[in-house]
Amino acid sequence: MVSLKDLPEEELFLAGSTACQGCPSSLALRIAFKALGKNTVLVVVASCTSVLQGSYPLSAIDLPLMNVAFATGGASASGVVAGLRALHKRGDLDEEPTVLVWAGDGGTYDIGIQSLSGAAERETNFIYVCYNNEMYSNTGTQRSGATPLGAWTTTTPGGKAQQRKDIAQIMIAHRIPYVATASLAYPLDFYQKMEKAKAMEGTKYIELMAPCPPGWKFPSSQTIEVSRLAVQSGMWLLYEHENGETRFTAATKRIIEGKVKKKPVKDYLEMQGRFKQVLSSPEGQAAEDALEQEVTESIRRLHGWVPEYI
Amino acid sequence: MKVLESGNHMVALAANAAAVEVVPAYPITPQTQIIEKVADLIADGEMDAEYIPVESEHSACAALVSASLTGIRAFSATSAHGLAYMHEMLHYAAGIRVPVVMANVNRALGPGWNIWCDHQDSISQRDTGWLQVYVASHQEAVDTVIQAFRITEDHSVLLPLMLNLDAFVLSHTYMDADIPAREEVAGFLPRYRPLWKLDPRKPVTHGSVVYPVDFSETRESMAIGQENAREVIRRAVSEFEEVFGRNHGDLIETYRLDGAKVVVVAMGSMAAESRVAVDALRDRGEDVGLLRVRFFRPFPTGELRELLAGRDRIVVLDRDFSYGNEGALYTEVKSALYRYADVPANNIILGIGGRDVTHTGIEELVLHSADGGLPEVTWGDSRISDGHLVTRDLLREFDELMDE
Numbered sequence: 001m002v003s004l005k006d007l008p009e010e011e012l013f014l015a016g017s018t019a020c021q022g023c024p025s026s027l028a029l030r031i032a033f034k035a036l037g038k039n040t041v042l043v044v045v046a047s048c049t050s051v052l053q054g055s056y057p058l059s060a061i062d063l064p065l066m067n068v069a070f071a072t073g074g075a076s077a078s079g080v081v082a083g084l085r086a087l088h089k090r091g092d093l094d095e096e097p098t099v100l101v102w103a104g105d106g107g108t109y110d111i112g113i114q115s116l117s118g119a120a121e122r123e124t125n126f127i128y129v130c131y132n133n134e135m136y137s138n139t140g141t142q143r144s145g146a147t148p149l150g151a152w153t154t155t156t157p158g159g160k161a162q163q164r165k166d167i168a169q170i171m172i173a174h175r176i177p178y179v180a181t182a183s184l185a186y187p188l189d190f191y192q193k194m195e196k197a198k199a200m201e202g203t204k205y206i207e208l209m210a211p212c213p214p215g216w217k218f219p220s221s222q223t224i225e226v227s228r229l230a231v232q233s234g235m236w237l238l239y240e241h242e243n244g245e246t247r248f249t250a251a252t253k254r255i256i257e258g259k260v261k262k263k264p265v266k267d268y269l270e271m272q273g274r275f276k277q278v279l280s281s282p283e284g285q286a287a288e289d290a291l292e293q294e295v296t297e298s299i300r301r302l303h304g305w306v307p308e309y310i
Numbered sequence: 311m312k313v314l315e316s317g318n319h320m321v322a323l324a325a326n327a328a329a330v331e332v333v334p335a336y337p338i339t340p341q342t343q344i345i346e347k348v349a350d351l352i353a354d355g356e357m358d359a360e361y362i363p364v365e366s367e368h369s370a371c372a373a374l375v376s377a378s379l380t381g382i383r384a385f386s387a388t389s390a391h392g393l394a395y396m397h398e399m400l401h402y403a404a405g406i407r408v409p410v411v412m413a414n415v416n417r418a419l420g421p422g423w424n425i426w427c428d429h430q431d432s433i434s435q436r437d438t439g440w441l442q443v444y445v446a447s448h449q450e451a452v453d454t455v456i457q458a459f460r461i462t463e464d465h466s467v468l469l470p471l472m473l474n475l476d477a478f479v480l481s482h483t484y485m486d487a488d489i490p491a492r493e494e495v496a497g498f499l500p501r502y503r504p505l506w507k508l509d510p511r512k513p514v515t516h517g518s519v520v521y522p523v524d525f526s527e528t529r530e531s532m533a534i535g536q537e538n539a540r541e542v543i544r545r546a547v548s549e550f551e552e553v554f555g556r557n558h559g560d561l562i563e564t565y566r567l568d569g570a571k572v573v574v575v576a577m578g579s580m581a582a583e584s585r586v587a588v589d590a591l592r593d594r595g596e597d598v599g600l601l602r603v604r605f606f607r608p609f610p611t612g613e614l615r616e617l618l619a620g621r622d623r624i625v626v627l628d629r630d631f632s633y634g635n636e637g638a639l640y641t642e643v644k645s646a647l648y649r650y651a652d653v654p655a656n657n658i659i660l661g662i663g664g665r666d667v668t669h670t671g672i673e674e675l676v677l678h679s680a681d682g683g684l685p686e687v688t689w690g691d692s693r694i695s696d697g698h699l700v701t702r703d704l705l706r707e708f709d710e711l712m713d714e
Contacts, residue, residue, distance in 0.1 A: 038510060039510045040510065041380075041510065043376070050518070050519065051519055053515060053518060054518070054519075055518060055519040055520065055521055056518050056519065056521070057524075059515035061515060062513055063510070063513050064507075064508040064509055064510055064512075064513045064514060065508075065513070065514075065516065066376060066379055066406075066508055066517060067515070067517035068372065068376065068402075068517070069399060069402055071368060071372075072368070072369065072372035074369070075334075075364055075366075075368070075369030075372035075373045075376075076372045076373065076375070077376070078334065078362050078364065078369070078376075079332065079362065079372065079373030079374060079375065079376030079377035079378075079379075079380075079384070080376045080377065080379070080380055080508060082332045082334070082360035082362050082373070082377050083331075083360075083376070083377040083378070083379070083380025083381070083384070083508075084380050086332055086359075086360055086377075086380075086382045087380060087381065087382060089358075090331075092381075097510050114365060114366060114369075115365070115366070115368075115369050115372070117365070118364060118365030118366070118369055121365070122362070122363065
């Protein structure tokens with residue numbers, strides 16, 4: 001078990017980024033870089049992270065980095081991996097660097113799913129991290145395929161009428177060696193998952209819940225609290241999938257094992273302004289029930305059954 | 311080594327001779343044989359490259375760009391809808407300044423579905439920042455693949471290049487050509503030395519946000535890269551000739567221009583066909599010559615001014631059309647001549663969607679043009695009739711049908 005003290009001191013995510021206060025992506029990048037180290041090539045899919053790294057000629061990221069077009073995370077990684085392998089083959093690179101794609105949910109669930117799927121099917125050797133803020137935050141908070149039922153966005157002014165899709169399960173269906181979910185409230189769990197992914201060959205998919213203060217309408221000091229409550233309420237389940245098996249981790253594991261009581265989804269919804277409208281509407285109870293029901297169904301899909309204490 | 315192969319296979323063999331290291335590609339008729347041949351060469355151990363069988367052309371171009379940015383030589387091939395699907399990434403390749411080379415087998419864009427030759431696909435990508443060359447023979451396709459990397463990788467250019475060859479007329483016909491050995495090519499085309507790349511030893515951020523205060527400069531530098539390419543092309547062509555003894559022209563190629571009163575201007579295989587037409591017309595005592603535009607980008611403005619001024623007439627053949635105006639090559643030729651030469655000109659649209667272009671057809675149209683008997687812009691081989699148009703009669707029939 002690693003402790004915070006075991007994390008490398010070297011910072012590859014430098015001070016002076018242009019991220020918003022409380023930005024989950026910048027916190028996550030810092031941890032991810034510590035897990036992967038200097039011999040990493042970063043591919044950033046068009047998202048908040050394209051912006052928060054700073055603008056030309058400055059950069060807050062001390063890794064070789066390529067900003068790529070919205071739909072191309074998987075494909076761009078494929079090119080980088082092939083190029084690095086060619087360099088390695090001709091003796092110009094001692095050790096092939098880790099290739100890391102960093103993409104938002106828009107670039108993953110929606111416009112980038114084809115390219116990600118193709119790269120996974122080709123068994124491309126890279127790590128794909130989707131930092132999921134459940135909306136197009138960078139363009140001003142529009143709905144995405146990851147937006148949960150009932151959530152306000154600028155394109156779902158009355159609250160989203162549909163459930164989000166489960167892309168981690170879609171990635172598991174690609175039979176890649178490693179799929180995991182992570183949360184900023186459990187940074188060591190995230191760190192260990194990144195370390196594990198680094199040591200594996202093939203396509204590794206890690207999805208990080210990334211609560212966005214301006215988009216979700218909560219104070220920027222509460223990113224970690226919202227992250228934690230997402231897990232404690234079951235709205236975000238922490239697990240890893242390898243060798244055909246799903247294993248719950250961190251707080252989710254404790255909930256499933258009955259060591260900790262799952263908190264009501266309502267507690268999580270009430271922390272955020274984006275659910276305010278739906279909760280105060282006549283359909284508020286129905287939406288809350290549907291989300292609570294979806295938590296149970298998600299556990300059933302992953303676990304096979306739902307313990308009676310949940 | 312002399313081989314008898316299809317134009318497509320020739321392109322693949324040339325890419326191998328050019329020591330290409332990564333090939334991301336997606337199949338599309340009539341380009342498919344290029345990537346099949348690449349896959350075969352790699353499987354047979356004759357080619358030492360990484361082939362990435364991507365799931366779309368958008369991804370093909372994305373992987374082409376990112377592979378090149380690691381500092382290696384990358385190549386791809388596409389056609390028509392594939393090229394159109396890449397459009398965003400074509401801008402990306404030029405904007406991030408990677409010297410990639412991609413063969414485009416010129417094919418019509420649907421609908422209706424048409425897999426045959428015209429230049430609408432590549433002409434539609436004119437303003438993406440790519441260099442564009444149109445070849446007229448199998449040997450030229452081979453030699454131009456090799457020249458292409460010399461041109462794009464020159465540090466004063468660093469822009470991608472699209473090598474266009476006509477669907478079926480060149481891609482699927484078999485001709486003999488010499489494929490230079492890799493060792494021989496290595497002397498002319500040394501390993502790519504990137505000015506910038508993705509390197510953990512020297513971390514650089516590529517493609518970041520650029521505010522208006524800096525953006526215009528990035529784009530003017532691309533314009534300068536295209537301008538620099540003119541001299542780099544001439545030098546590459548002349549050094550290529552010294553090593554391999556072949557010259558297909560630099561930005562242009564001329565044929566029997568001496569004393570020509572009428573000059574045909576064309577690109578690709580229509581220019582090859584026009585040569586036969588020029589010979590036939592010369593035999594009949596007509597003073598006709600040919601100017602083949604080899605590079606469409608950078609456009610041979612200076613060459614056209616020098617060679618077309620003072621002629622009696624110019625006949626520009628276009629295998630494309632800019633809707634609402636005229637053929638794209640025609641516009642470019644006229645624009646080059648503005649204030650330099652006042653020569654009567656005709657634009658003849660020919661060979662759209664693979665319609666057969668014959669030298670006799672060209673001869674007839676050129677004679678017609680010389681007589682002053684053609685409208686300025688003429689669809690030379692289209693047989694449009696009322697049946698192709700929405701006529702008053704048709705509308706009346708439609709109204710009657712709706713009334714019932």
